[in-house]
Amino acid sequence: xxxxxxxxxxxxxxxxxxxxxxxxxxxxxxxxxxxxxxxxxxxxxxxxxxxxxxxxxxxxxxxxxxxxxxxxxxxxxxxxxxxxxxxxxxxxxxxxxxxxxxxxxxxxxxxxxxxxxxxxxxxxxxxxxxxxxxxxxxxxxxxxxxxxxxxxxxxxxxxxxxxxxxxxxxxxxxxxxxxxxxxxxxxxxxxxxxxxxxxxxxxxxxxxxxxxxxxxxxxxxxxxxxxxxxxxxxxxxxxxxxxxxxxxxxx
Amino acid sequence: xxxxxxxxxxxxxxxxxxxxxxxxxxxxxxxxxxxxxxxxxxxxxxxxxxxxxxxxxxxxxxxxxxxxxxxxxxxxxxxxxxxxxxxxxxxxxxxxxxxxxxxxxxxxxxxxxxxxxxxxxxxxxxxxxxxxxxxxxxxxxxx
Numbered sequence: 463x464x465x466x467x468x469x470x471x472x473x474x475x476x477x478x479x480x481x482x483x484x485x486x487x488x489x490x491x492x493x494x495x496x497x498x499x500x501x502x503x504x505x506x507x508x509x510x511x512x513x514x515x516x517x518x519x520x521x522x523x524x525x526x527x528x529x530x531x532x533x534x535x536x537x538x539x540x541x542x543x544x545x546x547x548x549x550x551x552x553x554x555x556x557x558x559x560x561x562x563x564x565x566x567x568x569x570x571x572x573x574x575x576x577x578x579x580x581x582x583x584x585x586x587x588x589x590x591x592x593x594x595x596x597x598x599x600x601x602x603x604x605x606x607x608x609x610x611x612x613x614x615x616x617x618x619x620x621x622x623x624x625x626x627x628x629x630x631x632x633x634x635x636x637x638x639x640x641x642x643x644x645x646x647x648x649x650x651x652x653x654x655x656x657x658x659x660x661x662x663x664x665x666x667x668x669x670x671x672x673x674x675x676x677x678x679x680x681x682x683x684x685x686x687x688x689x690x691x692x693x694x695x696x697x698x699x700x701x702x703x704x705x706x707x708x709x710x711x712x713x
Numbered sequence: 714x715x716x717x718x719x720x721x722x723x724x725x726x727x728x729x730x731x732x733x734x735x736x737x738x739x740x741x742x743x744x745x746x747x748x749x750x751x752x753x754x755x756x757x758x759x760x761x762x763x764x765x766x767x768x769x770x771x772x773x774x775x776x777x778x779x780x781x782x783x784x785x786x787x788x789x790x791x792x793x794x795x796x797x798x799x800x801x802x803x804x805x806x807x808x809x810x811x812x813x814x815x816x817x818x819x820x821x822x823x824x825x826x827x828x829x830x831x832x833x834x835x836x837x838x839x840x841x842x843x844x845x846x847x848x849x850x851x852x853x854x855x856x
Contacts, residue, residue: 467748511751518738519731538742540751552747574734585779599780607781617773620780625768650740660737690733696741 465543466490466507468524469534469694470553470560473501476531485511485520492524495546497553500560503528504549507542525694533568535560536694567698570644570662573671573691577635577657579628583684588623595619628656631685635659638678642671647697660697668692 466485473496483489486508495502503524511517521539528534543549553560589595598616602608608616635657640646642663649658663671668691675689739753 467745470743513739513751513753515731518735522731522734522738536742538740538744538750539738540753541743541745541748542751543745543748548747552745572737574737576733582779582783585776585783589780589783595780599777599783602777603781608777613777614770614773616780617775617777618768620776621768621772624776647741650736658736660741688733693734693737694742696734696737699741699743 463545464507465504465546465549466511467537467541467543467549468492468503468505468521469528469536470564471501471503471528471532471534472561472564473497473499475501475528475534478503478527478531482524482527483520484524485517487516489520495549495553497550498557500553500557502549502553503534504543504546511540511542513540529571529692529694533564533570534694535563535567535699536696538696563699567662567695569665570695570698571665571668571692572660572695572697573643573663573668573689574649574660574693574697575635575639575657575675576649576655576688576690577631578655578686579624579631580684580686584624584627585620587684588620588627592623595623631682632657634682635678635685635687638681639671639674642667642674645698649697660693662695662698663691665692 468484475494478492478494482492484492484505486505490505490508492503492505495504505524518539525534525536529536543552589599595616598612598619602612602616605612607613636646636659639659639661643661644664645662647660647662649655649660661671672689675687679685679687744750
């Protein structure tokens with residue numbers, strides 16, 4: 463039976479709640495494997511595990527429960543070891559590294575901030591900032607909307623202005639929140655956000671961080687800013703960018 | 714007894730929080746070479762590249778029409794997308810269209826999840842399907 467791994471924590475970590483269920487249907491019982499000063503939160507890996515919504519939620523939930531008791535290094539979703547002894551073997555082999563990470567992340571949580579533009583508001587913003595765009599829009603309006611070419615010309619200029627605004631606002635978001643964080647990690651790109659940034663925040667400063675996000679929203683009403691957290695420190699478990707592990711190809 | 718830290722979500726509540734951090738659960742976190750990873754082929758759809766502003770004729774025309782309707786007197790703080798601003802301009806359907814650009818991506822992802830729940834997993838081919846769903850919904854809203 464292969465072993466699903468949720469995260470790595472200190473062996474001194476408080477016990478998990480009784481009957482905590484993990485991935486699988488029915489949920490596999492979550493257990494703890496200890497090796498020296500470290501422990502791994504694991505369960506049996508269900509046959510044919512797929513990245514379904516409920517499995518992702520189960521992974522998240524186990525990490526949230528474990529994280530409530532102290533620092534946990536979260537595994538990426540779907541990490542499966544051939545057996546328990548392979549897990550304890552890795553803990554023994556890389557003990558120093560994991561202990562260093564646990565110390566570095568102790569008392570800290572991840573907050574993820576995503577921002578998009580509210581379309582009408584950002585259009586308003588760029589129009590208000592450009593007499594040229596306003597003049598062009600006004601001319602089109604007077605011409606009953608303008609010809610196809612005139613519309614394209616206006617639209618292209620507006621799109622360029624909004625794009626420039628996206629880049630500017632990405633900087634604004636990061637600069638506003640960076641001073642309150644111990645570390646900053648860029649989220650994966652290409653998911654449709656103008657900013658997707660994770661901040662490593664001291665638990666004690668979490669309230670101050672949330673206030674700063676509110677201030678950011680008020681100062682920039684054309685931004686939709688979404689705050690998610692506290693999360694396990696997904697973006698900060700490795701000191702540098704990590705390579706994806708070998709994947710089982712779907713057959 | 715441990716207490717689960719409450720998930721604070723800036724936008725919607727409930728499990729929408731999962732969609733917002735899905736890419737962290739899937740693309741970040743500790744990776745150990747000695748372990749294998751479950752195939753993520755079923756969620757290729759999450760990798761859709763939805764730029765916030767797509768440089769295309771469609772976008773240009775949409776922006777041009779939106780700007781023609783824009784009332785610069787109302788001030789930037791006036792909440793966008795309200796019926797009184799959009800008015801009865803049925804031909805342009807600003808609400809449906811702006812939804813297409815900005816929250817379309819999120820909807821596509823939740824569509825994928827709905828499918829993923831129904832079919833067991835959303836395979837690669839569901840990408841055009843999900844897009845079509847979002848597009849036809851937009852169309853319905855405009856009518």
